[in-house]
Amino acid sequence: MFITSLLSGAIQCGTSVLYGIYGETVTERVGVINLGTEGCMVVGALAAYVCTYHTKSPLLGILMAAIGGGVLALLHAILVIGRKANQLATGLTIMFLGLGLTSFLGQQYVSVSIDGLSMIPIPVLSGIPVIGTALFNQDILVYVSYILCPLLCYLLFKTRLGLLLRATGEDEEVVFAYGANPKLLRYIGVVLGGMISAIGGAQLAIAYTHTWIENMTNGRGIIAVALVVLAGYHPKKAMIGAYIFGGAQALQLLLQAQGVHISTFILQMFPYLFTICALFFASRKKVQAMPAELKKIIESSANS
Amino acid sequence: MKDKTESIKQALLTVLALAVMVVIFGVFLMTQGVNPIQIYGDMIVSTLGNSYGIGQVVVKSSPFIMVAVATAISAKAGLVNVGGEGQLAIGALLATFVAVFVAKSMPGPVGILLMLVAGALGGAVWSGLAGLMKVKAGMNETLTTVIMNYIAYDIVSFFVYGILKDPESFSWPMSPEIADKLRLPEIYVGVSIGIFGAVAVAIVTWLVLKKSACGFRLRVIGGNAEAAKHAGFSVAKIQMAAMLISGAISGIAGMVEIAGVEGRLRTTTGVNYGYYGFLAAWMAWNNPLAAIITSVVIGFLCVAGNVLEQSSGLPSSGTKILMALVLLGILWKGKGRKKCS
């Protein structure tokens, strides 16, 4: 059925971006913007792919992805927190490093297919008409992404660590005044964010496409950064943007499969156009939820 | 006195940071089973050791200089324009259109001029869209410009695979070659006058920013948009103008790629140039004159990347790593003492 496959496709395509949004939400909540999310994701994709290819264990692959993304995010953190480097320029450089490293190291793996993660239908739930297979006949990383939403909400809004992380993004001096270490908290946020984003890359490589292609994230990391704004810096709204993005992409594939004569390049634009629209709608909101420290960074970044 | 020793210290620190990164990359090369000293030697000899190599560096640097200057202009107005990539691509696309469909039967200089205008227009339209989104809706220009890069890439592909495709190219996605008379004059084998244009743009921009009342207004906006507003400036108009000029310059860089370097449009034309230009501007702290130097450095690294592939069989993307490392070194070192403008 068209709707079921569209929905299913939307979730499959969108999940990688969803992880990116989760990760970048955590990062931005501590007052750091990481355009290197793109790099973290692509590194995650390659790390997961290579590890799964050699060990036949997707779980190890996911772990490697998280480590790889975490390391790259740590580099970003060291520069922007430790050395107070310009966040946008550093992020772009990190993105560059990630793309360079993966295309260098991944050359021998290009277009070799692997098994990776397979679909696991959830009993009963997957039997629901129309949405059942779409929502509940998916790979394990999709299910994890469902659970990650309440988990992140809990972490950010119900725990003391979350309170301090958010406070760091609002006013680091206040955090410091209470004897907590805002720098450490930022490191935690940025690295954690990078790790989560990288799992999105892993999903792309070992669960969705089962292959490695150079530059396969193709802007998903940047899009995730943009969709964080649409989600109002809150994990609970991350799915909206991610799945519409995924839907745009799934629609493109479905139309192509049905032999609709529209240029692939036009169809490929849809997700990006959608992201621009999303930014537009986010800008219409009266209350802007951008963390105060991040606002300072964005406003002063052109000339620093 | 104090100032002088301080600036020497800063320069030394920069060199040190870069040296460390070169060593790190060397270690990385060793893990890939090649001799880094030999590779580095090859890189330098083949780029700076002969006139062809130098010419290649100059050719590569020209678009970077222009995009860097473009980036600097928007940065002075307080905007982070990372869209040089897309603006260059659309500029190249429009210039190719003109060359292939309009200027074929025109006298060379007129045709070239028309291509130039088309390139500038293309870039300006692309940056102008981002500018509009910024001043009308307050959308973050960093994000919109990056996303529009991807869209621009798809648009170029659409035409290169479609109506702009060279009928004689079999399945290769590229436009027909533009007429010889539409090519920019060469000053050396393979090196067009584009480099003069790029340097001239940088110098003029520097002068305008430094000396003119417009430049002053731009700097006020970039320094504190609220202050500019309180001084009665129309921030939106000036930012929009800065975006348009910035995009036009990037678009011209795209036109120069077509008319001066490649002779035809491919999907790969100018890929990554926008990012390289952005980073060159950033390394130069948005000073157009310094951007000439940083652009040449990046141009050098690009050309050296081909050497990596030829002499060691390693993927040329290795240079991307080296380039990223060099940038990280500079980011690590930081701006040092605050410079007053």
Added chain:
Amino acid sequence: MKINKFNPIIKTNQLKIRFGDFVANQNINLSVYAGQIQSIVGENGAGKSTLMKMLYGTYKPTSGEILVDRERVHMTPQIAMRLGIGMVFQDFRIIPAFTAFENIMMALPKEKRKRPKEEIKKEICEISQKYKIPVDPDMLVGQMDLGQRQRVEIIKVLMMGKMRVLIFDEPTSVLTQQEAQEFIKMLQSMRDDGYAILLITHKLHEVMACSDVITVLRHGEIVEKEEKENGYDQERLISKMMGGEVTIHTDYEDQKKVFEKEEVLLEGKDMSIYNAQHRELIRHGNLTMKAGEIIGLAGISGRGQRELLETLFGVNVLKMGQLTIDGKDMTKSSIRDRIEAGMALVSEDPKRDNVVAGMKIYEHFALNGPEISYKKVGINWKDLTDKMDTSKAVKELGVPEKTRELATLSGGNIQRCMLARAVMKQPKILLASYPSRGLDVGTVEMVHQTLVELRNQGCSILLVSEDLEELLSVSDSIVVISGDTLTEKLDPKTTSALEIGDLMIGGKEHER
């Protein structure tokens, strides 16, 4: 409670702190006792806040020692907290994006955090009932007014541990007169509970009644200490604060030129003024500004002064109402048009509104200052700096060396630059927010002189100040923001500060 004269909680010996070449405090010997309210008074810049920040551990003293319970302590905020020393900062250390409860939670010490939420909320309620400081724990701090934020801050500090000493930095500056009275009552009941209270303020008259000890700070040193039991000598306290200059407010009446005919320069009718959160602050406000007139705008701070000035200047759009300048309808006109019509604004926050990072002082004078001339495509800087060198305002207001970077100057110095710039423009209409804030007595006098001279040249001035005495002495007429309305013009000669204060508060009550 009886004061134990022999066991101070905090005692300092010869405390001194230096920033670079500048000695902010020296020879400070201070004792803080339980059950006592001690006020530290002094002019702006006398070093009060610095002293308190040393006691709280934010700053490290250059020399001297701090003893707590007779033991020498190297103070940090964490140690201060453990020793029961809490500080209510002037710029509250709370996060607007969080609720009051979240802010308090964050500040709690380890052993308290573990308790269930309900218990903590209960404690918040108990404290707020005990000291009559109502707070809604689930309200976002960003939606609170400054008085409410202060209450959150106070409860937060009280809950941070077993507090013995409470330091308040200029607590009344954000309060209405009535709120200030309630605040003083709260302090007294805290004292009766055995807290030692340190109160920093430059408003002597507000704290005279409640203080047990008043310590006067001038130029970073203690110059006077008086105790309640021996009776206060107000004259002496004031003169010590000012450093001998007792004449605080000159009467400018005889200096003012009398204008024969009345020329209306600006007229605002039925104006509705909104803040950034789209809340209506002033409803149907009317304002007429005449040539050669200084109008003092009185009101509780944050009640729409800033928004009114910004709307008149065109920073904000006037959505309701009508504005005519010089007889022309300018309701929808741009800032640029208003500048050309001769308007200048001295903002209450020049760092945000005027200062361009990296630019020199003289470069700032090219922005809505004296008329600039051009040399080819560039600005004729020589001409501008020449004008500055010969300007009376630049000299009298003490504008620092013009090649210095403006952003690096102190708030007071930036303020004088901004005022000098506005004066050099020779505006027809000047909107001035707190032009004398952060300046010493001598310069304040100069500022007033300058304003009066400008007035005598036919300029119409709208002056915003927290200091009612200042408004009364300088203004030709006074307009009060009373609740959400603008009052008619009042005559400063026949209106007392008290009456104005009543109007300021009365409106507020009415609104509730």
